[in-house]
Structure formats: structure tokens, C-alpha cells
Amino acid sequence: MSKERLTTFIDAVLAIVMTILVLELRKPNPVTLNGFLDLKENFFAYILIFFWLGTMWGNLHNEWYSIKRINGRTVWATIISLM
Template sequence: MDKERLAAFTDAVLAIIMTILVLELEKPTHVTWEGIWELRVNYFAYALSFFWLGFMWLSHHNAWHKIKKVNNSTVVYTLLMLFFASLFPYTTSIVAQNFNNVTAQFMYGIVILLVSLSNIGISHSLNVANHGKYFKTLYDLNTWAVVLDLSIKVLGLILTVTVFPPAVLYAVLINVIILSISEFFKKDNN
């Protein structure tokens, strides 16, 4: 498969997922500042999911021009990543309506982890397909960044099921902040 075809497919599916996120936002019962404020958890969950997906797309986009070839594993891992990412509108709406519910938060966290693990698979398959060339794509498997990323998410899940149900959303928020700072400095250093 041509790498551009896979990139275009990924871009299209992620754009659709991000659009569905906004369509799933609950409408205020009364269009007042109080009515909008009552939905602050919905807006938080939406914004968090949107920007997490957006930074994932940015990471794909920034590294993709360096890639020469993709293989079947890359396609399979990409399909898995898109499948798990397609669950974001569903889990985001559940977590927004049940913010302090352990099960809702755990479901959201599992989707985040599965997308992350799929991205690790994509990164590995791209390095293999390009004959061991090291591209630092998506997840740099040889640095502390992937360990930190996954550790924060797993810690969020553990805290969610033990003491603080919304911990997984806050763990994702921390990751989004780290990703945005990382992308800002990557841009400035290139």
C-alpha cells in the first residue's frame, strides 16, 4: 500500500471521529450561562478527547514525510488504532454524563491505552518496513517519553479504580499538556 493512501485514510477517519465528538455534546436544557455551566464536564471531556486526538494526528503528520514504505503490519496497526479511536465519541459521552463513575472512567482509560499501544505497534512496524531506520515516529520506543506517557495513563487507571474515579481524565490532561509542550519545542528546534 502506498504510504499516502494510508495517511489520507487515517486523516479522514480521525476527522470524522473528531466531528462526531462535537455532535455528541449534550445541549443545555436552558440556553443561559447557568445552563452552559452545568455542562462544564461535557465540555471538558470533549475538549480533552479532541485535543488528545489532535495531538496524535499531529504526531503522525509531523513524522509521516520521513517514512518511505509501509507494510501490512503498519496497515493492521493503523486499523486497530482507528478502531479504538472510533470509540472516543462513545466513551467521551459516557464519561461526560457519569464523571465520577469508575466504570465510565475506566472504559475511557482503556480506549486511551489501546490507542497508545496501537501507535507503538505502528511505530515499530514503520521502523521494520524501512529496514531498521529509526524515525522517532509517534512513539519513540527507546526513550523515557513512552515510559512516562504509558506510566501516567496506567497510574490514572489505577487511581480511577482505587480512590479517585476522574483520575484517568486528569492523567490524559497531563499527557495532552506534555504533548503540546513537546510539539511546541519540536517545532521551535526544527
């Protein structure tokens, strides 16, 4: 397996997780400023997790930049770390 294929897999997994996070956000009822303020904990949790995942993605990108070859152990270690 090439390094590019594994990094594409990492990107896809993180993109799917970030998309699922958005789908879990509830719509404010009513759609007003007060409605948004009632859900501030949900939006704060979303923002916190989104930035945590973004930081993880950035760190993985920097880490994978210096790797030249991968083996089966690297693939499984990556899968376990994404889990």
C-alpha cells in the same frame, strides 16, 4: 498501497471521530451561561478528547513524514492503533 492513501485514511478516521464527539454534546437547557455551566463536565471532556485526538493526529503526521515505503504489516498496525 501508497503512503498517501494510508495517511488520508488516518485523517478521515480522526475527522469522523472528532465530528461524532461534537454530535454527542447536549444543548444547554436553557441556553444561558448557567445552562452552559451545568454542562461544564461534558464540555471539558469534549475539549480534553479533542485536543488528545489533535495531538495524536499531529504526532502521526510527523511520524509519517519520514516514512518512505509501507507494507501490509504497517497497514494493519495502523488500523489496530486507530481502533
